[in-house]
Each structure stands twice: as structure tokens, then as C-alpha cells.
Amino acid sequence: MLASSLWSTAVHAADTTPAAQLQHWSAQAGTPGDAAKGQTFFNAKHGAEWSCASCHNTPPTTQGKHANTGKLIAPLAPAFNPKAFTDTAKVDKWFKRNCNDVLSRECSAGEKADVLAYLNSLK
Known part of the structure; x- marks a missing residue:
């Protein structure tokens, strides 16, 4: 029973991908994420x-x-x-917390899409 419960938690924790997160926030913003804008935003x-x-x-x-x-x-x-941006609840939690720390407000969908485009571009 415990092993089954742990497996279920592990499966639930990886409920998304970085590409899916980028697609989600780009759709919310109504425009594709821009890696160059994301890099500028990330470093500013x-x-x-x-x-x-x-x-x-x-x-x-x-x-x-x-x-x-x-x-x-x-x-x-x-x-x-490999664990980055694979848990929707954590992505939402950390965007909210970190944007409030850095911006004193929540990030817009466009800002999230741009940052994700930048992060996904790094190889």
C-alpha cells in the first residue's frame, strides 16, 4: 500500500513538462514566449x-x-x-512567490512565457 501511494505521488508530481508550461503561458498571454525578452527580464x-x-x-x-x-x-x-517545470503546483507556487519577491506583484502571463522561453532555450 505504501509503495503504491509513493508511486502515485511521484506520478502526480511530474504532471507537466517545461514545453507544456511554455505553451500554457503563451496561450494565456495570447503571444508566444520570447527568449530574448525573457533573458532581459530575468537579468533585470x-x-x-x-x-x-x-x-x-x-x-x-x-x-x-x-x-x-x-x-x-x-x-x-x-x-x-530534469525536474524543473515538471510539477504544475510547484510552478504556480514559485512563480507567484518569486515574482512577488522581485517585482512586488505577480508576473503577467507574458512575462512567464518569456522567462520560460529563455530557460527552455538554454542548452
């Missing part, structure tokens, strides 16, 4: 002292470290972290 400071790159590195292909807590963060680019 947005009114405060942090950017996405403050914790996730430039480029986000290596382990990062939270700028405030020091907690280690797995690489964000899917080609360097």
Missing part, C-alpha cells in the same frame, strides 16, 4: 535590489543560492535540471 532588477538572476545565476544553468537565506537552489534551466 525590477525596482528593488533583486533580479531573478540574484538567486538563480546568470545563466541559470548551475546551482544558485537564495540571496537572503543562503538556501541552495537547483539549476533553473530544464536542460540542466
Whole structure:
């Protein structure tokens, strides 16, 4: 029973792909994600002292470290972290939390699509 429960959780945790997330947010925005815009957005400071790159590195292909807590963060680019953007609930949670930290607001669907296009382009 426990093994069955653990397997079910593991299957549920990988309910999406980075490409599916990009497609979803592009559809929500009504325009395809733009990797160049995503790279600019990712590296820019947005009114405060942090950017996405403050914790996730430039480029986000290596382990990062939270700028405030020091907690280690797995690489964000899917080609360097096979678990990145494979759990819809986590994607939604972390976009909400990180956008609020960096922008003091939620990211728009277009911003999410652009960032995902950038992250998916890193090889």
C-alpha cells in the first residue's frame, strides 16, 4: 500500500513538462514566449535590489543560492535540471512567490512565457 501511494505521488508530481508550461503561458498571454525578452527580464532588477538572476545565476544553468537565506537552489534551466517545470503546483507556487519577491506583484502571463522561453532555450 505504501509503495503504491509513493508511486502515485511521484506520478502526480511530474504532471507537466517545461514545453507544456511554455505553451500554457503563451496561450494565456495570447503571444508566444520570447527568449530574448525573457533573458532581459530575468537579468533585470525590477525596482528593488533583486533580479531573478540574484538567486538563480546568470545563466541559470548551475546551482544558485537564495540571496537572503543562503538556501541552495537547483539549476533553473530544464536542460540542466530534469525536474524543473515538471510539477504544475510547484510552478504556480514559485512563480507567484518569486515574482512577488522581485517585482512586488505577480508576473503577467507574458512575462512567464518569456522567462520560460529563455530557460527552455538554454542548452
